[in-house]
Amino acid sequence: MFEDSSFKEDVFKKFGSFRDTIGVLEKQYNIAPTLNIAIYTNTKVYTYSHFGLIPSWASAGSSMQINARSESVYEKSSFKEAYRQRRCLVPLNGYFEWVKDPVSKKSQAHFIVSTSGDYFVFAGIYESWYDNKLKKTILTCAVLTTEPNNTIAELHNRMPVILESDKWDLWLNNRSDFRELNTLFIPINSDKIRYFRVGEAVNSVKNRGEECIKEVTETVPRQGTLF
DNA sequence: CCAGACGTTGTT
DNA sequence: GTCTGG
DNA sequence: CCAGACGTTGTT
DNA sequence: GTCTGG
Numbered sequence: 001m002f003e004d005s006s007f008k009e010d011v012f013k014k015f016g017s018f019r020d021t022i023g024v025l026e027k028q029y030n031i032a033p034t035l036n037i038a039i040y041t042n043t044k045v046y047t048y049s050h051f052g053l054i055p056s057w058a059s060a061g062s063s064m065q066i067n068a069r070s071e072s073v074y075e076k077s078s079f080k081e082a083y084r085q086r087r088c089l090v091p092l093n094g095y096f097e098w099v100k101d102p103v104s105k106k107s108q109a110h111f112i113v114s115t116s117g118d119y120f121v122f123a124g125i126y127e128s129w130y131d132n133k134l135k136k137t138i139l140t141c142a143v144l145t146t147e148p149n150n151t152i153a154e155l156h157n158r159m160p161v162i163l164e165s166d167k168w169d170l171w172l173n174n175r176s177d178f179r180e181l182n183t184l185f186i187p188i189n190s191d192k193i194r195y196f197r198v199g200e201a202v203n204s205v206k207n208r209g210e211e212c213i214k215e216v217t218e219t220v221p222r223q224g225t226l227f
Numbered sequence: 228c229c230a231g232a233c234g235t236t237g238t239t
Numbered sequence: 240g241t242c243t244g245g
Numbered sequence: 246c247c248a249g250a251c252g253t254t255g256t257t
Numbered sequence: 258g259t260c261t262g263g
Contacts, residue, residue: 236246237246
């Protein structure tokens with residue numbers, strides 16, 4: 001996430017004024033689990049949130065989950081309450097998938113973006129959790145997943161639930177019918193999404209800059225044959 | 228009743 | 240916190 | 246997700 | 258191999 005101004009404009013147009021605790025977004029090209037990710041909550045707050053949902057009852061952060069399967073989110077104890085009461089939008093300019101080469105065991109990262117050049121909004125859930133180390137309550141969140149469309153199936157067997165703006169209100173509204181929410185849990189159309197290979201920078205959380213989404217076209221150097 | 232689990236993805 | 244299993 | 250660590254007692 | 262940290 002590195003450019004959130006059009007998302008904020010779109011949220012304002014759709015829902016009116018909201019509380020913005022972020023202000024000027026810190027550009028982030030590699031949001032690993034545990035790092036801060038921007039979310040827009042069903043309580044009209046735009047805020048950073050710890051990427052990786054920790055149930056309120058969990059004593060340590062070890063039970064953190066970055067994804068929740070949309071097929072079962074309504075029944076899992078870790079997600080149930082968040083799903084019922086704390087849904088959010090997760091705006092992102094793109095996301096990554098890694099494909100592991102079975103021979104070299106190396107992971108090739110891909111950056112996935114919208115074909116329209118627009119940002120994505122993922123369906124998210126969030127939770128408050130008291131951090132004993134920081135001695136304060138933090139927000140944590142997870143992204144819902146579904147089966148992949150044809151484009152993403154080339155990379156992976158799951159993909160995030162992506163919401164177009166006409167679905168935002170249904171997702172966030174506390175009065176929404178749960179049967180209707182289920183209609184959102186489908187992959188976005190294949191032609192609305194594309195991807196390209198990126199370099200190794202994104203593989204390390206130390207790298208958080210623009211180099212993480214730089215396209216690489218050359219193929220991975222072939223491994224030398226032994227003997 | 229109490230104890231124990233509570234999750235996903237990817238890989239095998 | 241809440242559900243499941245015993 | 247990937248990268249990087251992974252340990253204690255005793256001695257200095 | 259498996260866990261932790263980011």
